[in-house]
Amino acid sequence: xxxxxxxxxxxxxxxxxxxxxxxxxxxxxxxxxxxxxxxxxxxxxxxxxxxxxxxxxxxxxxxxxxxxxxxxxxxxxxxxxxxxxxxxxxxxxxxxxxxxxxxxxxxxxxxxxxxxxxxxxxxxxxxxxxxxxxxxxxxxxxxxxxxxxxxxxxxxxxxxxxxxxxxxxxxxxxxxxxxxxxxxxxxxxxxxxxxxxxxxxxxxxxxxxxxxxxxxxxxxxxxxxxxxxxxxxxxxxxxxxxxxxxxxxxxxxxxxxxxxxxxxxxxxxxxxxxxxxxxxxxxxxxxxxxxxxxxxxxxxxxxxxxxxxxxxxxxxxxxxxxxxxxxxxxxxxxxxxxxxxxxxxxxxxxxxxxxxxxxxxxxxxxxxxxxxxxxxxxxxxxxxxxxxxxxxxxxxxxxxxxxxxxxxxxxxxxxxxxxxxxxxxxxxxxxxxxxxxx
Amino acid sequence: xxxxxxxxxxxxxxxxxxxxxxxxxxxxxxxxxxxxxxxxxxxxxxxxxxxxxxxxxxxxxxxxxxxxxxxxxxxxxxxxxxxxxxxxxxxxxxxxxxxxxxxxxxxxxxxxxxxxxxxxxxxxxxxxxxxxxxxxxxxxxxxxxxxxxxxxxxxxxxxxxxxxxxxxxxxxxxxxxxxxxxxxxxxxxxxxxxxxxxxxxxxxxxxxxxxxxxxxxxxxxxxxxxxxxxxxxxxxxxxxxxxxxxx
Numbered sequence: 001x002x003x004x005x006x007x008x009x010x011x012x013x014x015x016x017x018x019x020x021x022x023x024x025x026x027x028x029x030x031x032x033x034x035x036x037x038x039x040x041x042x043x044x045x046x047x048x049x050x051x052x053x054x055x056x057x058x059x060x061x062x063x064x065x066x067x068x069x070x071x072x073x074x075x076x077x078x079x080x081x082x083x084x085x086x087x088x089x090x091x092x093x094x095x096x097x098x099x100x101x102x103x104x105x106x107x108x109x110x111x112x113x114x115x116x117x118x119x120x121x122x123x124x125x126x127x128x129x130x131x132x133x134x135x136x137x138x139x140x141x142x143x144x145x146x147x148x149x150x151x152x153x154x155x156x157x158x159x160x161x162x163x164x165x166x167x168x169x170x171x172x173x174x175x176x177x178x179x180x181x182x183x184x185x186x187x188x189x190x191x192x193x194x195x196x197x198x199x200x201x202x203x204x205x206x207x208x209x210x211x212x213x214x215x216x217x218x219x220x221x222x223x224x225x226x227x228x229x230x231x232x233x234x235x236x237x238x239x240x241x242x243x244x245x246x247x248x249x250x251x252x253x254x255x256x257x258x259x260x261x262x263x264x265x266x267x268x269x270x271x272x273x274x275x276x277x278x279x280x281x282x283x284x285x286x287x288x289x290x291x292x293x294x295x296x297x298x299x300x301x302x303x304x305x306x307x308x309x310x311x312x313x314x315x316x317x318x319x320x321x322x323x324x325x326x327x328x329x330x331x332x333x334x335x336x337x338x339x340x341x342x343x344x345x346x347x348x349x350x351x352x353x354x355x356x357x358x359x360x361x362x363x364x365x366x367x368x369x370x371x372x373x374x375x376x377x378x379x380x381x382x383x384x385x386x387x388x389x390x391x392x393x394x395x396x397x398x399x400x401x402x403x404x405x406x407x408x409x410x411x412x413x414x415x416x417x418x419x420x421x422x423x424x425x426x427x428x429x430x431x432x433x434x435x436x437x438x
Numbered sequence: 439x440x441x442x443x444x445x446x447x448x449x450x451x452x453x454x455x456x457x458x459x460x461x462x463x464x465x466x467x468x469x470x471x472x473x474x475x476x477x478x479x480x481x482x483x484x485x486x487x488x489x490x491x492x493x494x495x496x497x498x499x500x501x502x503x504x505x506x507x508x509x510x511x512x513x514x515x516x517x518x519x520x521x522x523x524x525x526x527x528x529x530x531x532x533x534x535x536x537x538x539x540x541x542x543x544x545x546x547x548x549x550x551x552x553x554x555x556x557x558x559x560x561x562x563x564x565x566x567x568x569x570x571x572x573x574x575x576x577x578x579x580x581x582x583x584x585x586x587x588x589x590x591x592x593x594x595x596x597x598x599x600x601x602x603x604x605x606x607x608x609x610x611x612x613x614x615x616x617x618x619x620x621x622x623x624x625x626x627x628x629x630x631x632x633x634x635x636x637x638x639x640x641x642x643x644x645x646x647x648x649x650x651x652x653x654x655x656x657x658x659x660x661x662x663x664x665x666x667x668x669x670x671x672x673x674x675x676x677x678x679x680x681x682x683x684x685x
Contacts, residue, residue: 057449060478061486063485
């Protein structure tokens with residue numbers, strides 16, 4: 001066996017062994033990993049025992065009911081593969097994150113959310129059954145009404161409760177494979193948040209990108225996007241073509257991303273949307289997964305890579321929470337390429353599911369010498385606001401911060417203690433945050 | 439529309455190829471050893487296939503030549519005919535493992551050469567009886583030249599390639615086309631744990647090339663295609679150079 005570097009999407013990595021078996025049930029009892037799109041260290045094995053099982057060869061559909069849309073599939077099936085087969089037949093996943101390069105197992109483990117969170121919740125809310133192999137070697141089924149505790153700990157549980165082998169959930173019927181989109185330029189963060197909330201009533205999908213560099217009056221100006229599936233009389237009769245396949249060709253030097261280039265990019269992005277409002281039919285690939293066009297785009301951040309900081313600022317924090325967050329960020333000079341803002345709906349009963357009612361903010365930060373200090377400061381601010389961070393993105397949060405943000409953690413850890421007392425399933429992240437043996 | 443039997447369709451390149459067939463409406467019989475694996479692959483192909491596609495599972499074990507004939511007959515019956523037979527199944531072990539373990543060596547040599555040939559023989563008879571068709575077997579670039587990391591595996595594949603070429607010369611006029619696929623390094627469960635060389639391919643890329651090869655009846659298909667050039671260069675290398683480069 002050969003050791004190689006296993007990386008998260010932000011390029012933090014460990015040297016270890018990534019097994020890729022044809023049969024998941026024959027794999028050793030260690031952490032599962034899908035397509036490795038979690039940004040931080042949640043899909044990385046602990047450094048002292050660096051073995052992880054890649055699930056992507058287990059990618060078979062096991063049943064699909066063409067009447068109800070209920071699909072059961074092996075955990076390594078990707079949304080890309082799934083949509084290539086079922087989108088042309090008028091089916092879509094109930095929830096998609098911003099990339100199609102995610103496996104079903106990964107979507108469950110991170111309890112991913114999408115542009116429709118305010119209406120449809122997270123991916124886990126739609127899951128009916130999981131087939132899992134737990135630490136004692138048993139293969140069991142769980143769901144909202146079966147081994148409920150294990151299910152609630154596994155949805156959003158970052159693979160730490162056991163190995164997810166199969167996932168069952170209903171696909172959703174769509175009227176056409178096209179999206180009707182309205183987008184508008186919004187002048188500052190307060191107006192932005194207000195419009196986001198307003199749009200949530202009328203639109204099943206909303207999201208927006210803001211400029212988080214400009215301080216003062218125009219702080220947080222951005223583009224708000226709202227969408228719904230297009231009706232057949234609005235949409236072209238042909239099937240939308242998949243975007244061209246580009247690849248970021250090299251590992252960029254660190255100076256490429258500097259305050260000036262990032263500012264220029266932000267300015268360009270904002271003013272590219274010249275008219276105040278735009279509307280029309282757009283293709284789902286660019287609407288849902290705009291970054292999937294460019295393979296390996298994480299190389300843009302150079303050798304040291306980047307981290308994504310994503311937090312939710314709860315409704316209880318009151319109006320102005322987003323502005324206060326941006327103030328901390330701009331004061332700190334935390335230069336980020338676009339920052340994604342989205343409102344969240346109700347919290348899931350799954351113990352570690354990230355979203356809760358409020359505003360989610362996500363920013364990509366190139367790793368520099370002061371990144372730890374920046375994340376610490378943002379975390380302290382988020383704590384004060386009563387918010388929390390998203391494990392699937394995290395590399396730098398300190399355990400004491402996470403514990404303080406996450407009152408549900410003890411419940412999660414108790415279930416984990418019951419099912420995996422020896423902590424067979426652990427990650428670099430669980431070693432860092434939950435004190436697992438390395 | 440083709441009616442295809444694939445021995446090895448449950449995983450790797452066979453799985454990828456079977457998906458391509460059903461996605462365009464061909465009928466596929468999944469031949470495999472493990473009942474559960476066959477069942478799961480049949481389900482996968484049924485879900486992926488365009489409406490009207492027929493998929494069937496048939497038990498067949500490359501280790502047991504007595505299963506070959508009944509399996510092809512069952513496939514023909516379940517698909518209402520059979521015009522294409524593909525074998526992707528095989529075994530791999532490193533030269534080091536084969537040198538250490540003679541029983542493993544016997545197994546790899548038997549599966550990759552004798553039993554594959556015996557399976558093709560059953561397929562040949564069946565296809566000739568109906569007036570021809572396409573027989574596609576997966577050999578390897580390892581069979582193109584004796585090389586030190588694949589002394590035994592390469593020898594078995596060289597034998598298989600020679601058999602397939604002979605078969606093609608003998609029967610093409612009668613309507614039986616033989617397609618010898620020579621994959622280069624492809625990332626599958628079979629090559630799991632080996633260090634991937636340059637030009638390593640993915641099963642999906644191979645499947646696309648092989649599907650074209652089967653449709654056109656191309657006698658020798660390199661997949662990914664770059665391996666044709668790579669192997670031409672390797673075949674042209676003088677012995678004293680080969681001895682030094684160690685691959």
